[in-house]
Amino acid sequence: MSPLSCFLGVWAGSVPKSYDFTFDPHRCVVNFDLEPLKAPKPLRFGMPKDEVIRILGNPDKQFIRNPAVGFEELAYDRIGVYVSLDRTSQCNAVMIFAPSRAVLDGQDLLKRPAREAIQFIKSKDLDATFENDSLTAYKLGLSVYAPELQEDSQTPIKHVLVFSKEYYG
Numbered sequence: 236m237s238p239l240s241c242f243l244g245v246w247a248g249s250v251p252k253s254y255d256f257t258f259d260p261h262r263c264v265v266n267f268d269l270e271p272l273k274a275p276k277p278l279r280f281g282m283p284k285d286e287v288i289r290i291l292g293n294p295d296k297q298f299i300r301n302p303a304v305g306f307e308e309l310a311y312d313r314i315g316v317y318v319s320l321d322r323t324s325q326c327n328a329v330m331i332f333a334p335s336r337a338v339l340d341g342q343d344l345l346k347r348p349a350r351e352a353i354q355f356i357k358s359k360d361l362d363a364t365f366e367n368d369s370l371t372a373y374k375l376g377l378s379v380y381a382p383e384l385q386e387d388s389q390t391p392i393k394h395v396l397v398f399s400k401e402y403y404g
Contacts, residue, residue, distance in 0.1 A: 265314055267331050269339040269397060271359075272376035274329055280399040284309070284324040291316070321401070328398040337395035339377075344395050349381050349388040369396075376400065 267275035274280045277290055287309060288294070294309040300319070309318040315335035319328035331337040337344045340359075344352045353370050356379065357363050360372035371378035377397050381390045 265316075265335045266338050266343075267316075267329075267335060267397075269337055269344075269375075269377065269395075271374065272400060273397075274326060274399070275331065275337075275397055278318065278326055278329055280326055282326040284320055284326075287318050287320075287326055291318070294318075319398075319402075326399075328396055328402045330394050330396050332394040337397075339375075344379055345392050347392065349379070349384055349390045349392055352379055352392050353384075353388075373403070376402075 269275055274282070278287065284307070291309070291311055291314075295312045296310045298308055298310065299305055300308050306322065307320045307324065309320070311317070315332045317330040318326055319330070321327040331345070333345060336346070339355070342352075342355055344355075347355070353363075356370060356372050356375065356377075360374040362374060363370055363372035365384070368382055368384045369378045369380040370384065376399065377395060379392045380394050380396070381388065381392050383390060
């Protein structure tokens with residue numbers, strides 16, 4: 236299995252040079268370059284579910300994260316990505332976790348201790364706020380999560396959520 240088929244499944248397009256695919260026999264590592272308030276490429280906010288599946292292939296699983304709200308998630312555990320869909324089945328958030336990388340301005344947020352990731356994010360959004368175990372930077376459209384997350388924590392970041400303006404609204 237090639238790195239491309241491992242990651243993209245059925246994607247028929249060419250891979251932009253900015254994407255770094257590292258292959259091992261069981262999982263793919265993908266560097267997702269993050270831009271404020273944009274979905275990580277090759278995804279985009281507002282992309283319909285069938286297009287997400289065309290690009291990423293069939294998900295490992297599909298589920299409703301919060302039955303009261305009813306939004307669907309497409310889980311791609313093999314590459315470390317969950318795609319959240321809104322009520323109209325369009326992409327409105329992307330969660331990135333290992334083995335993939337969430338790279339903001341050259342910094343992999345998943346490889347940094349929480350303290351460093353928090354300082355880095357706050358340098359880009361002074362209004363970033365803590366809630367429970369996450370730091371959310373609304374101006375950047377991202378949040379980071381780690382169990383027992385605190386500003387001085389050495390805990391590693393578990394996942395990065397990249398969200399659209401409408402995700403929390």
